[in-house]
Amino acid sequence: MESDVNATLSELERKLKELERELETVGRGGEADTEPAQAGWDAPAEPPAGAFTASWHGTSGGASATPPPPPPAFNGAPPIPVTPPPTPWPPAVGGATHAPPPPPAHSTPPQPGLHAQLDELLAFRDRLVATTDDLVAELSRVLTELGVDAPPPHDPADTVLTGPVIVEAGPFPDLSTLQQFEQALMRVPGVAGVHVRTLDAGRATTDVHLASPVALGAALRATAPVAFAVTHAGDGRLVLALAG
Structure with missing residues (x-):
């Protein structure tokens, strides 16, 4: 009986110590968890001579790095060539683009009915x-037969x-003829006054x-x-137009 009690107490003491160690591990920030992981990780081997080495931009003292090779085709398919769009003609001047000419206006053909009308x-x-x-000729004939003159x-x-008035x-050949006309x-009966205003190129x-x-x-x-x-x-x- 006493040996069983001692074994139980020893077991309980062992478990308490294990719990205490786990609590200390958690308090140290998980160092107990990382150590086993690091213990099973092997450091990578040194790269062989002539292998590609990455370099940071801005480092001094080093030679310019060789540009990397083009990326491989996707899933083994060959790259698809891209054709640029054609250049418009005529080329734009000063950044302005020329609008395409409007289509020719289609005139409406005349309808056949209009020609008939x-x-x-x-x-x-x-x-x-x-x-x-015919009516004018017939009327003239009738008037002639009746003896009626137009x-x-x-x-x-x-x-x-x-x-x-x-x-x-005009035209007057000379001043004497103009004076006689005045x-x-x-x-003339009914004339109260006469005054020659102008004389230009023989016209008064x-x-x-x-x-x-x-x-x-x-x-x-009767008097001219x-x-x-x-x-x-x-x-x-x-x-008045004077006779020449």
């Missing part, structure tokens, strides 16, 4: 012109003027004041020293 309108115009000519065209000299006449204006501009309405062109033909034709009469203006 245009031809129909042209044919209708021709028929209308022909019908009008009215004479209106003579601008018969236009009645009143108040201040500007008379433009006196002929003064002799004369201010005439009428005291009463009068057909100045027709009345002047030279024949003339009335080219315009109205709006306070009378234009």
